[in-house]
Amino acid sequence: MIELHCAECGGFVTELRYVSYRPAPNGTVAAPLTRGLCACVPPIVFGPPPGYMSSPGFPIPGRSSV
Numbered sequence: 001m002i003e004l005h006c007a008e009c010g011g012f013v014t015e016l017r018y019v020s021y022r023p024a025p026n027g028t029v030a031a032p033l034t035r036g037l038c039a040c041v042p043p044i045v046f047g048p049p050p051g052y053m054s055s056p057g058f059p060i061p062g063r064s065s066v
Ligand SMILES: [Zn+2]
Pocket: 006, 007, 008, 009, 010, 011, 038, 039, 040, 043, 044
């Protein structure tokens, strides 16, 4: 069971299918983890989606080099 916490509010994400995965911007610190439930729409999680590591070479959607 994977536990995900929202980077926006630090709340526990229950609806994994709605999660928006994003690469963590440099210098950005995720919100402190809380025991509350995330109510963001969509929940924001920094990092590649599950299974990314098993698909080497697969580009991260939305990633852009600045
Ligand atoms: Zn949230």
